[in-house]
Amino acid sequence: MQQELRKKSNWSMLLVLALCFTFVLSACGSNKDGDASAASSPAGSSDGGSAAAESGKLVEWGWDKSGHDKLMAEFSKNHPHIQVEYVEVSAKDYLKKIQTSIASGSDLPDIIWAEAAQRGAIYELNVLDDLGAAPYSFDKSALLDFEVPLLTNSKDQLVALDQQVAPGAVAYKRELAKQYLGTDDPDQLASMFKSWDDFAQKGKEVYDKSGGKVTMFASLMDAYTILSNQMTKPFIDGVSVNKTDMLGIFGQLQKLRDMNNEAKLSMWSPSWSASYSQNSVIFYPAANWSPEFVIKPNDKSSSGAWGLTVPPSGGFTYGGTSIGIWKGSKQKDAAWTYLKGMYGSAEGADVSFKGMQAILPLKSVFDDTSKLASGPDAFFGGQDLNKFWIEKVFPSIKAKPVTKYDQDVYSASEIVLQTMAQDMKFDADKAFEKWSEELKKNHPELTIE
């Protein structure tokens, strides 16, 4: 009896100790997070005003530490005295972190990133400095023309530089293209579709021929990504909604749905990712970052199975991250040296290309494009991807000005296209009406002409 009691008390003691241990460990974990945020709040102290441009400790928030490290290795060769304290913030949380820092009045990092969908919002939050003014005096004509609207805020100031060009086109599965479209050559495919209507028509044939098993796109959102990024006018001009273009896009999407051009998956969902390795979808929108981050991870084993070609109506910009300098930074000179030396000059082009094979959207870079070839890529059947982007996509590439409503436009479109995919009676007009309703929920000031 006594022994039993002792055993019981021993076990309970052990359990209590184990619980305490877990609590301590979890506290250790959160302390690390605490340290990181504590380190990021105050900006690094300035290193004396005179040598300010060449030395200093900058704070940067970003979501790609490994990429950053590679670039820093190259950058430090030119500017050894500039140090960067890099704080990892995931892309999903980035806007919220900026937002809460502004609301609470705490410091922002010297170098701020703005992901494609959030660019307009971050520019509008008025935290990025005008790079065209002193002390930066960056000449925007050095940039490729289509880039400028992506980096300009509503006050017409250039507030950021792009990390790299982000051209978009379509990736296709060679086997399916050969089987259902007759060819897997990128140029022949591009010339097969003179317009989106041609594409939709061909898509219907593919669907019928395969008995419903193979479709051109995985979802309406895939097609929307291409169509919306091919616009040249912004979604919303001031507070006036671009009804003509949006109705046009919804009309095109309705046609694609009616002609069975899509597989009704949800873009970015696990089943959508799985479709890359199944033989059910031919085309996916693809940017220059897609092979590394989307296509190869989702379809590991099929080397040589993919190709890139230009969609109807030409190339577009897709994604990309722009980088700017905080208005309240205490080291603007050093920050500018960093920004220019990474993304804004011939020197920066060198650093970016050597470190990350990234091509900057500067006119000077494209004077001699022979150096930019990436070599044949076995995964893409021997296509030279950089050559493809430069020769086939850039001539027709389009970009539109960013607005602070971009993220909400995307969410509203997602909701509307979900309904469109399943309800055959949901047409473009109803889609536009629903879409405007969703937008006006949080933005009652918008007007529709």
Add this chain to the structure above:
Amino acid sequence: MAKTTGIARNDKWPYLFITPYFLFYAVFSLFPILFTLYLSFTDWDLFGNNNFTGFDNYRQLFMHDKFFWKSLGNVLLFIVCYLPALVLFGMLIASLIESRLIRRKTFFRLSFFSAYMTTPVAIGIIFALLFDWQGGFINNLFIELGWIHEKVNWLGSSGWARWIVILMIFWKNLGYFIMFYTAGMASIDTSIYEAAQIDGASAKSVFFRITIPLLKPINLFLVITSIIGGLQLVEEPMLLYSGWASGTSMTGGPDGSVFTPIWYMFDASFSGSSFKYGKGAAIAYSTFLFIALFSLMGIKWLNRDGDSK
């Protein structure tokens, strides 16, 4: 004797003891509550507006905002659907577990309660994966069983989306209700049951005439806290439609069918490109008004037969 003089000398000690907690409460609870009230009267958004606008936000919400009323209607509908089911099944299962029919009582109690212990975030994601249109387990199972011939888009239809949310909340809270009823039933004097047995009462009579009335205080507590919690519902539906598991994120679900007031608050204040803190604060306080209203109504209705024991 020493006590009476002692009180005058020592009356600072009680205050000193509660000061740390009260300071903490004042800074982290009281101040935010009052500041949010102030915010609800402004139009503060991070794009530069910061003006005192009085009741504009409330007027906009109550008169011109169909999303707010829809979200309120949704949560009330959910409560009406799952609360009676929870009370009924909770009591039934609790009495089953407590009866002599079940041997491994602890196992059953733990199984039901473990659903309540799961974090709402995980519940939302799990249900999103279960009910996924193309790859979800439910669709595949039903097709295997021959119950349906074509995969149903559960998460894409407003009717089904509501039922999924109701199911999630019911599944999660059943264990909680069972636990309370078990405790309540354990506290009922067995002599009452014995007396009933002697008088020849059937099991059904015992259940309806003895168990349920004696569980009234517990019912009162559970119903009121469920109303309060139910009106604040946000995590499960938000994670269901967050896009983590199902790919597409839909604020409010298809056609706003699972939109909730607090989700609206999140949406207005923190998501996308709308940083309207003033509006979010107004939504929060409006929801609070409705919570207070419905809780009072609940209490009045449950105590309608006069003072409860």
